[in-house]
Amino acid sequence: MKLVLIGCPGAGKGTQAKVLSEHFGLAHISTGDLLREQVKSGTPLGLKLKAIMESGGLVSDEIVSELLSMRIAQPDCKNGYILDGYPRNVSQAEGLGAIVGELDKVVLIEVPDKAIIERMSGRxxxxxxxxxxxxxxxxxKTEGKCDKCGAELVARADDNEETVKHRLEVFHSQTAPVIDYYDKKGLVLKIDGTKGINAISEELIKILEKL
Ligand SMILES: [Zn+2]
Structure with a gap:
């Protein structure tokens, strides 16, 4: 089974990818992890990537495609895989098609922006x-204080409402065309991401088992 998992930041995509990969014996592939592994490995490609990432540049679709091709050739991908965080645009989706052929499903975990903002800005x-x-x-138990050690609690800068809103805007503008692209192929499976983690997993497994 070849799946792509799409969901905005905070939608619980990583959690579901993990559950599905365990249940169906699929490799969980995150392109972010692939890049980080390359950098850590210190290969010539890794060093090149490190320089690009440290200068804040974008890694080309070509390089990511190449890493993906190598990754899906590995033995743990023989039952299939779940791509998490990729493709992010239509050109990547087309490139992905050239590498892996047709996907089985593109799972879209939908959570309204308002709920995401509440989830993240409350952390x-x-x-x-x-x-x-x-x-x-x-x-x-006490406002602003840690139950375990009494220290003053903090919010991550990334979690403030403005930052979350901006990330959501970027997500929607980038992925709307990707979702359209897969929708035309009849591949998109929309899941209500406001339900609990377990309810979402159960629903997904039930649908995917019938494929
Ligand atoms: Zn503490």
Missing amino acids: RSCPACGAMYHLKNNPP
């Missing part, structure tokens, strides 16, 4: 012990 963490909280879903 707080403890800088001392690493404990995580959420103002609404998992608040600390």
Whole structure:
């Protein structure tokens, strides 16, 4: 089974990818991880990538395609794989088609922006012990203080409302054409991402088992 998983930041895509990869015996491939592994490996390509990433540049679609081709040739991909975070635009989607052929499904985890903003802007963490909280879903007993060690809780700069809104805008403008592209091929499976993690996994597994 060849799947692509699409979902905005905070939609729970990584969690579902993990569940599906375990259930169906699929490799979970994140292009971000592939790039980081290359950089760590210190190969000539890795060194080149490191320089590009450190200067804030974008890694070309060509390089990512090449890494993907190598990755899916590995033995753990024999049952199939789930691509997480790729393709991000239509040109990458076309390139992907050239490498892997037809996909089985493109799973789109849908969560309204408002819910994502609430999820992410409510996150707080403890800088001392690493404990995580959420103002609404998992608040600390004393406002602003860590239950475990009493330290002052902080919000990640990435989680403030403006930043989250901006990331969502970028996501929608980039992925809307990708979703259209796959929709025309009849591949898109839309899942309501506001349900609990387990409910989403169960629904996905039930549908994908019938493919
Ligand atoms: Zn703490």
